[in-house]
Amino acid sequence: MSDGAVAKRVRRSKAEQRAETQEQILDAAEYLFSRNGLHGVTLRDVAQRVGVHTTLMHYYFQDKRSLFAAVFARRAPVTSGRRMEALERYEAEAGDHPTVEGALHAFLDTDLDLYIEGGEAWMNYAAFCARVSNTPEGAELMDVHFDPVVLKLVSILKRALPDTPEPEIFWGYHFVTGSLMNTLARTGRIDRLSAGRCQSDDFPAVKRRMARFMAAGFSTLGMAPAE
Amino acid sequence: MSDGAVAKRVRRSKAEQRAETQEQILDAAEYLFSRNGLHGVTLRDVAQRVGVHTTLMHYYFQDKRSLFAAVFARRAPVTSGRRMEALERYEAEAGDHPTVEGALHAFLDTDLDLYIEGGEAWMNYAAFCARVSNTPEGAELMDVHFDPVVLKLVSILKRALPDTPEPEIFWGYHFVTGSLMNTLARTGRIDRLSAGRCQSDDFPAVKRRMARFMAAGFSTLGMAPAE
DNA sequence: ATTATCTATAGATCTATAGATAATGC
DNA sequence: ATTATCTATAGATCTATAGATAATGC
Numbered sequence: 303m304s305d306g307a308v309a310k311r312v313r314r315s316k317a318e319q320r321a322e323t324q325e326q327i328l329d330a331a332e333y334l335f336s337r338n339g340l341h342g343v344t345l346r347d348v349a350q351r352v353g354v355h356t357t358l359m360h361y362y363f364q365d366k367r368s369l370f371a372a373v374f375a376r377r378a379p380v381t382s383g384r385r386m387e388a389l390e391r392y393e394a395e396a397g398d399h400p401t402v403e404g405a406l407h408a409f410l411d412t413d414l415d416l417y418i419e420g421g422e423a424w425m426n427y428a429a430f431c432a433r434v435s436n437t438p439e440g441a442e443l444m445d446v447h448f449d450p451v452v453l454k455l456v457s458i459l460k461r462a463l464p465d466t467p468e469p470e471i472f473w474g475y476h477f478v479t480g481s482l483m484n485t486l487a488r489t490g491r492i493d494r495l496s497a498g499r500c501q502s503d504d505f506p507a508v509k510r511r512m513a514r515f516m517a518a519g520f521s522t523l524g525m526a527p528a529e
Numbered sequence: 530m531s532d533g534a535v536a537k538r539v540r541r542s543k544a545e546q547r548a549e550t551q552e553q554i555l556d557a558a559e560y561l562f563s564r565n566g567l568h569g570v571t572l573r574d575v576a577q578r579v580g581v582h583t584t585l586m587h588y589y590f591q592d593k594r595s596l597f598a599a600v601f602a603r604r605a606p607v608t609s610g611r612r613m614e615a616l617e618r619y620e621a622e623a624g625d626h627p628t629v630e631g632a633l634h635a636f637l638d639t640d641l642d643l644y645i646e647g648g649e650a651w652m653n654y655a656a657f658c659a660r661v662s663n664t665p666e667g668a669e670l671m672d673v674h675f676d677p678v679v680l681k682l683v684s685i686l687k688r689a690l691p692d693t694p695e696p697e698i699f700w701g702y703h704f705v706t707g708s709l710m711n712t713l714a715r716t717g718r719i720d721r722l723s724a725g726r727c728q729s730d731d732f733p734a735v736k737r738r739m740a741r742f743m744a745a746g747f748s749t750l751g752m753a754p755a756e
Numbered sequence: 757a758t759t760a761t762c763t764a765t766a767g768a769t770c771t772a773t774a775g776a777t778a779a780t781g782c
Numbered sequence: 783a784t785t786a787t788c789t790a791t792a793g794a795t796c797t798a799t800a801g802a803t804a805a806t807g808c
Contacts, residue, residue, distance in 0.1 A: 316759065316806055323760080337665055341568035344796060355762050360798060362760095436663050436714050438564055445721055452722060472723040473738055477708040479718075484707025487663050491706075494672055495679060496699040511700055515746035522741045543780055543785065550786080571770060582788050587772060589786095763802070769795080776789070 324362050326352045329423060332373045336430035340370050340439055371443065374434060377427045378447035381416055385451045388412040393458055403517035405458040409451075410482065410516075414509040417486070425488070425503070432487035435479075452479075463520065470523035478516045485512075551589050553579045556650060559600045563657035567597050567666055598670065601661060604654045605674035608643055612678045615639040620685055630744035632685040636678075637709065637743075641736040644713070652715070652730070659714035662706075679706075690747065697750035705743045712739075 314322075330351035334343040345366055349356040363369040385408070392408040393400060417428045434440030452475065459471050488502045500507065541549075557578035561570040572593055576583040590596040612635070619635040620627060644655045661667030679702065686698050715729045727734065 319760070319806085339566050339568060339664070341566060345798090346796075354760095356796090357763085357798080358761060366797075433663060435718070436660060436710075436716065437566070438716075441716055441718060444718060449722065456722075469723065469726040470738075472719055472727045473734065474742070475722070476711060476719045476727065476729075476735075477739065477742055480709070480711025481704040481707035483663075483711060484703060489663065489665075489668055491662070491668060491671060492699055492703045495676065495683075495702070496696065499696040500699045500703065502703075507700065508703075511697075511750060512704065514749045514752075515701070515704055518745040518749045519742035522745045523738060525741075546780085546786070572772090573770075581786095583770090584772080584789085585787060593771075758805100758807070760805070761803080764800090766797105766799085768797085771792105771794085773792085774790090777787080779784100779786070781784070 320362075323352075323354070323358070327354075327359065327362060327369070328373055328376055329426075331369055332376075332423070332426045332430050335370060335373060336426050336433055339433055339437065340366070345369075367439075370439070373427075373430060374440075374443045374447065377424070381413055382447060382451045384416060385409055385412050386454060389451070389454050389458060400458050400462045401517070402459055402462045402520045403513055405455060405462060406478070406513035406516055409455045410478075410513050411509050413482070414485075414505045414512075418505050418509070428486035429488055432483040432485075435483050459520070463524070466520075466524040471520075474516070474520045474523050477519060481512065481516070547589075550579075550581070550585070554581075554586065554589060554596070555600055555603055556653075558596055559603075559650070559653045559657050562597060562600060563653050563660055566660055566664065567593070572596075594666075597666070600654075600657060601667075601670045601674065604651070605670075608640055609675060609678045611643060612636055612639050613681060616678070616681050616685060627685050627689045628744070629686055629689045629747045630740055632682060632689060633705070633740035633743055636682045637705075637740050638736050640709070641712075641732045641739075645732050645736070655713035656715055659710040659712075662710050686747070690751070693747075693751040698747075701743070701747045701750050704746060708739065708743070 327348060331343070331348045334347055334351065345359040346356045348369070349359055359366075359369060363372055388408040388411075389405065392404055396404055417424045420427075431444075435444055456471055456475060459474070460466075460468065463471065485502070485505065485508045490502050492500045492502050554575060558570070558575045561574055561578065572586040573583045575596070576586055579585075586593075586596060590599055615635040615638075616632065619631055623631055644651045647654075658671075662671055683698055683702060686701070687693075687695065690698065712729070712732065712735045717729050719727045719729045
């Protein structure tokens, strides 16, 4: 049942205690929301996983929706910021000739590295985001936190493909983000389909393939339609 | 509130009435589940949308999970069957030289056409599937209903790419299905990102681009890693 | 004194079942 | 007679708030 981290009550200052408990609540909520969604998790579930009383959820986070938003907001600036820096670094180093593949490496690999290096908590956040992205509740959260970095990517892609009409770039991004979210979700489907030859939590395997795969796709956009 | 179809009680035979009410329940459930997920919908929501009493949900469908599964099962054979036929037809006509793009056209375009031509109900089913695919509850449903047609696609892709190791094909499919599910979900995100230049319910636009985009991606798989 | 945590509880739903009613079926 | 639909209701949760208790802070 309670396979989560049980709080040890080695008490320090109130500020520390406050911060620690909040983090534990966010960790537990992140884990549960990532698997079961906003409506599939009760505040009692979260409290139980932390080992505290349900009402503490309300003490620290006004209500369920706020807790959900707080889970999103905790790590979003980290992933967003890292990708933004990587894109700016790439832009500077590519000068007048950025490539689609270069931009996608900066965007995708930077993000995947974060999950690869960040351990279980970050993997849970990744799955949480994938779920959120698919959800009406989550749509605005995505917009608010990730629009800037996505538009930055798009702006580089436009410069890399000056002859490709703008909507084509957005369609390309639409495909990219779908594949990325499917990766982050780690549903296990590819494992079963491939009889274990691929594993859905093998982010390094995705990282090795994805930017190049998608870059090739972009090169087909804006061509005369075949039909 | 009740923007759904309100049942007109023009009574016919019991068998007809039974079938009609079941369809209405499935339609309402499909609509609501596609937007809010299993846990985000109550049986009362569904009943209200149909205009009947909640207990009728239990009369026709044992419990909530069964209703959810029934929504999936109602249309799955249609999309699966159509794609299977299209793949077999393509296989026959391509003879010894199937192409990745040809197989993907058969797989993707056939599916997208179904939603394009099928009206609102099929669009709801598409969104329902997208949501299900991202969900622990839905994972086995996907496996049960869609494995055969996906494995058929994979088998053609293998013949089209005889020098590409098998796991690469599965990774390619992983990317394809992510993009497809992101399309079916119609979250509206691409609309907002692109300031209206693209629309997430514009399936014809996706159909025009997707098979070719993904086919180009497949051609990069199995190459020596760049790093 | 302040604040982290718990106890008690209100009020609202939600799922599910048993049994009544009102139609259709012969 | 059979069956589609509704009424009544049990039992379980769930969210959220008010107020008590037990720690830390000076």
